[in-house]
Amino acid sequence: MSSEKRKIAYIDGKPYEIGANHTSILKFVKSYVGEKKVPTLCDDPNLAPYGACRVCSVEVALEKDGPTRMVASCHTPVAENQHIFTSNEAITSLRKNIVELVLTDHPMECDSCEVNNNCELQTVANDLGISDHRYNSPKAA
Amino acid sequence: MVIGSDEGVLYIRGEYPKSIEAINGCINELKKLNLLGDNILGTDFSFDLGICIGQGAYICGEETALIASIEGRRAEVDVRPPFPVTEGLYKKPTVVNNVETLAAATGILINGPEKFSSIGNKKSAGTKLVCLDSFFNNPGVYEIDMGTPMKKIFNEIGGGYKEPVKAFQIGGPLGGVVPLSEIENLNLDFQEFTSKGFMLGHASVVSIPKDFSMAEYIHHLFEFSAEESCGKCFPGRLGSYRGKEMFDQAKKGTAKIPLKLLNELLVTMQKGCLCALCGAIPTPIMNILKYFGEEMKNDMVKDN
Numbered sequence: 001m002s003s004e005k006r007k008i009a010y011i012d013g014k015p016y017e018i019g020a021n022h023t024s025i026l027k028f029v030k031s032y033v034g035e036k037k038v039p040t041l042c043d044d045p046n047l048a049p050y051g052a053c054r055v056c057s058v059e060v061a062l063e064k065d066g067p068t069r070m071v072a073s074c075h076t077p078v079a080e081n082q083h084i085f086t087s088n089e090a091i092t093s094l095r096k097n098i099v100e101l102v103l104t105d106h107p108m109e110c111d112s113c114e115v116n117n118n119c120e121l122q123t124v125a126n127d128l129g130i131s132d133h134r135y136n137s138p139k140a141a
Numbered sequence: 142m143v144i145g146s147d148e149g150v151l152y153i154r155g156e157y158p159k160s161i162e163a164i165n166g167c168i169n170e171l172k173k174l175n176l177l178g179d180n181i182l183g184t185d186f187s188f189d190l191g192i193c194i195g196q197g198a199y200i201c202g203e204e205t206a207l208i209a210s211i212e213g214r215r216a217e218v219d220v221r222p223p224f225p226v227t228e229g230l231y232k233k234p235t236v237v238n239n240v241e242t243l244a245a246a247t248g249i250l251i252n253g254p255e256k257f258s259s260i261g262n263k264k265s266a267g268t269k270l271v272c273l274d275s276f277f278n279n280p281g282v283y284e285i286d287m288g289t290p291m292k293k294i295f296n297e298i299g300g301g302y303k304e305p306v307k308a309f310q311i312g313g314p315l316g317g318v319v320p321l322s323e324i325e326n327l328n329l330d331f332q333e334f335t336s337k338g339f340m341l342g343h344a345s346v347v348s349i350p351k352d353f354s355m356a357e358y359i360h361h362l363f364e365f366s367a368e369e370s371c372g373k374c375f376p377g378r379l380g381s382y383r384g385k386e387m388f389d390q391a392k393k394g395t396a397k398i399p400l401k402l403l404n405e406l407l408v409t410m411q412k413g414c415l416c417a418l419c420g421a422i423p424t425p426i427m428n429i430l431k432y433f434g435e436e437m438k439n440d441m442v443k444d445n
Contacts, residue, residue: 041375051220053375054413070412075220090412097409101379134445135383136396 007080010064012087018078024049025073025084026056037086038073039095039124041102049075053102055095055124059085070094096128103130104138144236147187151240152207154195164192199314199369203416204229204237206371217371218416241270241343261287265330269344273299276306276348291327295346305351308432312342314365315421318349318358318428338431340424355433356398356440359426360388366422377419380410384426391440398437399445404430 007018011029022028026049029038041053051072059068060076061083068085078084085091102121110116125131153161168190171177179187198216200206205219208230229235238246245267249257258266265287271294272282278300285294295301308320317339319327327333334341349358363384370377384406390396407423414420430437 049220051415052373054415055375057413072220072415075222077222093405094409094413097405098375098413101383101406101409102375104383105379134399134402135386136390136399138383138386 009078009080009082009084011084013083018080022078025058025060025071025076025078025082028078029058029073029084029086033086036127039127040074041099041120041124043074051075053098055098057091057094059088059091061085092128096130099125099128100130100133100135103133104135105140108132146236147189149188149190150193150211150230151190152193152195152201152211154201155197156195161192161194168192199365200371200416200418203371203418206416207237208235217373218418220415239343262328262330262332264332269329269341271298271329272343272345274345274347276302276304276350277346278303285329287329289329291324291329294329295324299346302348306348307351307353308349308429310347310349310425311344312340313345314362315417315424316340316342316345318425318432320432323432338424338428340421354436355429356388356391356437359429360385360392362422362426363388366419370419371416374413374415374419376410376413377415380406380414381419381422384410398441400441400443401445 008015009018009028010016011033016028016032018028019031022031026038026040026043038056038058040056042050043053043056051074054072056073057070058073059070061068062079063081064083066083068083070090073084099121103125106121107113110119110122113119116122151164153164155161168177171190175182178189181188193211195201195210198206198210200218201210201216203218204225205221206216208225209219210216211230225235225237227234229237245257248267260267268284268286270282271285273280273295277295279298283294283298285298306321308318309324310316310318311334317334319339323337323339327337327339329341329344331341349355363381366377367381367385370381372378384403387396387398387403391398407427410419411421411423
């Protein structure tokens with residue numbers, strides 16, 4: 001057994017122990033507060049973190065009540081005594097705006113789509129409460 | 142020598158043939174003097190320098206994309222960590238620095254840090270190369286002490302303006318847009334620029350003529366990031382393009398700019414992007430909206 005001191009970090013104010021398999025904030029958060037707490041699109045447990053979708057963004061502070069910074073949780077290591085915030089107005093707005101951008105580049109024909117009701121994008125968008133985008137006649141980017 | 146490396150790569154854009162030629166000449170000269178190559182000056186220290194010529198992508202200034210480009214991969218930004226110092230070029234520890242930093246480091250090694258920090262302000266020490274464009278009476282690249290008042294740089298060194306200008310983009314395409322009136326209050330100082338919402342960056346100065354449309358300028362900025370984005374992260378790839386479309390439509394008169402959505406888009410890019418290309422393009426755009434919003438008010442709708 002390792003004699004190393006136990007390290008902790010805080011998720012939404014509550015302390016949790018950092019384990020050896022917690023190679024990112026996302027893995028740390030998922031293992032303690034559930035798979036759905038932080039939405040993801042490009043994350044796959046079998047692949048190295050890619051960091052493209054940014055939907056898994058969370059805010060972190062290095063100390064209690066310290067200044068926060070927005071980071072993509074999938075490729076940011078969890079640090080001792082870090083305070084992680086999984087949801088607030090700024091985070092939700094960022095996630096919504098990113099998914100909205102994805103919808104501007106998407107066919108939006110769910111009813112006739114073969115993965116209807118079995119679709120990661122659809123689930124994430126529904127959970128965030130958005131079904132459409134506000135951009136005026138977007139073309140394929 | 143300090144970092145234990147025996148090979149250096151100078152990555153220079155292909156658009157700068159004169160720089161490549163000059164650096165090539167320097168490398169050959171140093172080799173002749175045995176200041177580069179094997180067993181430098183009879184010691185057991187060997188160090189060689191090579192040039193890698195960029196193929197025209199702005200993103201290659203970002204360190205992970207630069208490494209990918211040298212390796213022959215698509216210049217796409219990688220997540221960090223691992224940082225290049227632990228896993229960089231060909232997965233080996235790599236120090237990536239701008240040549241201006243290395244040039245300053247040489248001076249610090251020769252003359253000592255006290256001499257360097259005696260120039261300029263406390264945090265922004267030493268000198269900075271400042272590039273003034275052809276709207277100045279004396280355009281050119283000048284090495285200027287940090288902390289020098291901007292109005293002195295523009296009026297005395299630059300010799301004033303050939304034509305009426307209303308603003309300057311300082312620090313490259315990702316640098317802030319500084320209105321003429323703010324130049325009075327600024328010194329050549331990284332922290333000062335940042336605290337006022339601008340970014341000194343590499344301190345190049347692009348003048349914006351008095352009669353140039355700011356909506357057109359924002360269109361150009363979005364077009365730039367849409368063109369130069371590595372295409373990897375969603376807010377960068379999609380956000381830049383959607384921003385460009387808003388200003389396309391405003392230019393054609395087919396739709397007005399939805400200000401609320403534009404502001405949300407800018408915050409999303411600033412906070413969400415993987416790297417500082419699409420993540421910093423909102424800086425000049427937000428500056429323009431703040432200082433020149435009045436000019437564009439007929440092209441905008443506030444509520445959506």
